Amino acid sequence: MSSTRKIINSPEAPQNPLPLSQAVQVDKTLYVSGQLGFTKNGELVEGLEAQTRQTLDNIGHILKAAGTDFLNVVKVTVLLQDISDFSEMNKIYGEYFKERFPARVAYQVGQLPKAGALVEIDAIAIVGDLKEED
Template sequence: MSSALKHIQTENAPKAIGPYSQAIVANGLVYTAGQIPFDPATMQIVGEGDIKAQTRQAIKNLSAVLTAANASLSSVVKTTVFLKNMNDFNDMNSIYSELFGDARPARSAVEVARLPRDVLVEIECVAVVSNH
């Protein structure tokens, strides 16, 4: 693997449950793995059946990974939101809007047949890494 790639690992987000990294930094950008609503301490689902609670936890986990990569929600340029049910879009969007605030990254939102551990939402992103 190229030395130009930096693997990101933080205990403040759920550990990878497969052969992948929480994120990779390359060429000034951080590419995150999809974050699902696990409590990093227990690796248990947060907000069983509650799209708002699950979205909040997924974004909290995403933020922790970004912080470990020297980035933040405000430096995100693109997100992809995977929803188990597109009928949850408005509730997901209300929490997403609250947590991203004035940062308005480009976004795709798609309904998928199934997500890990049957969670309701998974979110991944690409963000700019700070030079500081």
């Protein structure tokens, strides 16, 4: 049995000059590449709160382009420049994930791929109906 691979791109999220896709969908599973706090015009916003919000907004645009949303996100990875920013990041994160929380891991990293970047987030989501079970 073969799988179907589809590249997902949203014009509302920043376009990356690196050799990577904003997201790749394989069958019903969507893999969203790590997003930083860039506007769609390529400007890095300032401060952890603004970067976290912009990063999650970018993920939201990509999810929408794939026909899904935050409710269908099943796994998230958060990379922080400074782990002491975890609580502040988590407050913003909670505005986007309000129920049916995805599995998540968070790390402090030595350096993010852009000077001044404080947070990077990637996600794995399901496209289509997702049946909930207790």
